Amino acid sequence: MAFLELDGLTRRFGALVAVDQVSMRVEQGEVRAVIGPNGAGKSTLFNLINGVLPASEGEVRFDGRRLNGLSAFEICQLGMSRTFQITALFPEMTARDNARLAAQARLGGRWRPFGGGAVFAEAERRADAALERLGLGHVAGEVAGYLSHGDQRLLEVAMALAQRPRLMLLDEPTQGLSVEETGKAVETLTELLSDGKLTVLLVEHDMEVVFRLAQRITVLHRGAVIADGTPDEVKADANVQSAYLGGFE
Amino acid sequence: MRGWIILLAVVVVLAAAPLGLPLFMMTLLTEALILGLMAMSLDLMVGYTRLVSFGHAAAYGLGAYSAGYILLHSDTPVLFAVFIAAAMTGIVAIAAAWVFTLATGVSFAMLTLAFAQLLYAIAFQWQQVTGGSDGLAGIPRRGGPFGFDLLTSKIGYYYLVLLCLFGAYLFCRTLVNSPFGAVLRGIRENENKTRALGYNTRAYKIGVVAIAYALGGLAGALYAPFAGFTNTELLFWLFSGQALIMVIVGGAGTLIGPILGAALFLLAQHQLSSVTETWAIYFGLMFIAVVLFLPEGIWGTLMQRLGRKTQRV
Ligand SMILES: Nc1ncnc2c1ncn2[C@@H]1O[C@H](COP(=O)(O)OP(=O)(O)OP(=O)(O)O)[C@@H](O)[C@H]1O
Numbered sequence: 005m006a007f008l009e010l011d012g013l014t015r016r017f018g019a020l021v022a023v024d025q026v027s028m029r030v031e032q033g034e035v036r037a038v039i040g041p042n043g044a045g046k047s048t049l050f051n052l053i054n055g056v057l058p059a060s061e062g063e064v065r066f067d068g069r070r071l072n073g074l075s076a077f078e079i080c081q082l083g084m085s086r087t088f089q090i091t092a093l094f095p096e097m098t099a100r101d102n103a104r105l106a107a108q109a110r111l112g113g114r115w116r117p118f119g120g121g122a123v124f125a126e127a128e129r130r131a132d133a134a135l136e137r138l139g140l141g142h143v144a145g146e147v148a149g150y151l152s153h154g155d156q157r158l159l160e161v162a163m164a165l166a167q168r169p170r171l172m173l174l175d176e177p178t179q180g181l182s183v184e185e186t187g188k189a190v191e192t193l194t195e196l197l198s199d200g201k202l203t204v205l206l207v208e209h210d211m212e213v214v215f216r217l218a219q220r221i222t223v224l225h226r227g228a229v230i231a232d233g234t235p236d237e238v239k240a241d242a243n244v245q246s247a248y249l250g251g252f253e
Numbered sequence: 254m255r256g257w258i259i260l261l262a263v264v265v266v267l268a269a270a271p272l273g274l275p276l277f278m279m280t281l282l283t284e285a286l287i288l289g290l291m292a293m294s295l296d297l298m299v300g301y302t303r304l305v306s307f308g309h310a311a312a313y314g315l316g317a318y319s320a321g322y323i324l325l326h327s328d329t330p331v332l333f334a335v336f337i338a339a340a341m342t343g344i345v346a347i348a349a350a351w352v353f354t355l356a357t358g359v360s361f362a363m364l365t366l367a368f369a370q371l372l373y374a375i376a377f378q379w380q381q382v383t384g385g386s387d388g389l390a391g392i393p394r395r396g397g398p399f400g401f402d403l404l405t406s407k408i409g410y411y412y413l414v415l416l417c418l419f420g421a422y423l424f425c426r427t428l429v430n431s432p433f434g435a436v437l438r439g440i441r442e443n444e445n446k447t448r449a450l451g452y453n454t455r456a457y458k459i460g461v462v463a464i465a466y467a468l469g470g471l472a473g474a475l476y477a478p479f480a481g482f483t484n485t486e487l488l489f490w491l492f493s494g495q496a497l498i499m500v501i502v503g504g505a506g507t508l509i510g511p512i513l514g515a516a517l518f519l520l521a522q523h524q525l526s527s528v529t530e531t532w533a534i535y536f537g538l539m540f541i542a543v544v545l546f547l548p549e550g551i552w553g554t555l556m557q558r559l560g561r562k563t564q565r566v
């Protein structure tokens with residue numbers, strides 16, 4: 005039994021089949037890229053996995069547990085954290101408070117209506133460690149809404165990391181970054197993902213980044229999986245070549 | 254630290270007020286503190302969670318009618334009656350909030366209004382319990398054992414109100430600075446993200462609504478034996494709107510600001526209504542001016558000027 009298993013996962017929006025019979029196995033410690041052209045259904049697939057959207061058909065099993073019918077917050081509590089393609093954070097809080105609130109969610113006293121010194125201290129410790137790993141230590145005290153777009157993207161990853169997740173879903177962490185910012189972000193992410201401790205599902209458009217970071221790649225096209233394998237296998241795949249019209253190089 | 258000293262000074266001054274003020278001023282001050290408690294309770298929802306309510310009169314009215322009924326139909330001392338009424342309001346609010354939180358944004362606000370209007374209609378119709386259009390009259394400030402008899406005098410009752418407001422303020426301050434309060438701020442800024450981070454945001458919202466209504470109910474419960482009567486105006490939408498204005502004028506998300514806003518409102522009503530019948534228009538103009546020129550409200554702006562983003566007493 006794999007760590008994350010998708011079986012025949014399908015999501016329809018009216019007549020449109022955004023995700024079509026997707027099955028996938030992800031092992032613990034694996035960095036798996038999900039790629040595909042715009043509108044292929046990658047973000048929708050993430051929404052099905054972490055419970056933002058209900059599936060029309062099929063099921064998700066996470067560490068042996070069926071997730072159908074659980075809501076997003078319950079799934080997160082099982083140890084699955086995600087970032088969004090469109091940056092989602094708390095713009096009026098500092099970067100540290102953003103990460104702190106993320107870390108607090110996984111602590112026992114997260115709802116305590118009084119006191120909470122110990123909860124805050126532990127959350128802050130985890131938050132600072134996560135910010136440090138994403139190279140955001142020097143902006144921890146800045147208001148998130150005023151950070152550069154690049155730092156905001158990394159802050160969202162830091163928030164996910166501060167939750168000490170067992171599985172991380174990253175939806176295009178370099179989306180909308182300048183060439184310069186992308187370089188820096190990729191470097192930071194490479195460092196984060198290459199220590200082999202995290203299990204990650206990564207959507208990314210930059211093929212160079214994908215081939216560098218992912219051990220396995222799943223290719224979506226019009227909602228369906230058209231290829232699944234190591235970077236070399238995927239590169240050589242004829243279906244993928246034609247889906248991407250002209251291939252990668 | 255400086256904040257605590259100022260707070261203590263304010264409480265001491267308020268506690269000494271009966272020594273220097275004539276009795277009619279004490280009556281006005283008591284009412285201001287009661288209204289302040291009402292506005293502060295609403296601030297938990299509006300200022301800290303961005304749950305806008307158009308129906309907070311429901312909390313006040315429910316508390317007032319419950320306390321009035323208890324005092325008229327049993328020999329419960331006033332001290333117990335107000336807390337029982339507050340608890341009842343909070344419990345009813347759990348069920349109401351369960352419904353409110355099916356919606357968000359403006360729809361949420363409309364549901365709070367609908368609930369208040371429902372109570373308003375019930376208060377009119379359910380003659381035996383609510384007294385219908387006459388309301389409940391002759392509500393006693395009953396003393397009781399352990400020297401509670403002190404509470405029956407106007408000054409004694411003023412101290413009860415002052416203690417309730419001070420206690421409620423400390424309670425709210427603790428709440429908003431707790432882990433629970435941090436989640437409320439998350440909901441205020443980005444509810445979807447808060448949920449995605451693993452928080453059951455609906456449960457937190459129901460929680461804060463119940464607390465806000467219980468404290469609003471406490472304010473209403475204190476009002477009934479203070480005024481000696483209740484009527485349906487306490488549940489009217491106009492009062493809900495006024496409470497919202499008190500919060501915004503004083504400064505949403507500051508707790509202190511709404512108390513000031515309430516006091517200012519009452520003062521304006523008292524001073525202007527003797528001069529002109531259209532005093533509400535002048536207060537409305539002031540409201541517009543605050544929204545335009547002091548978007549953080551009076552207290553919020555003051556705190557910002559003093560260089561503190563959020564007041565941390
Ligand atoms: N809530 C929705 N309602 C209707 N259609 C939707 C909804 N969400 C997504 N879609 C449609 O589903 C398809 C897949 O969208 P999705 O966002 O999953 O693609 P994607 O692979 O993430 O694309 P991109 O690379 O642009 O992010 C698109 O055609 C999109 O228009």
Ligand SMILES: [Mg+2]
Pocket residue numbers: 046047048089
């Ligand atoms: Mg997408």
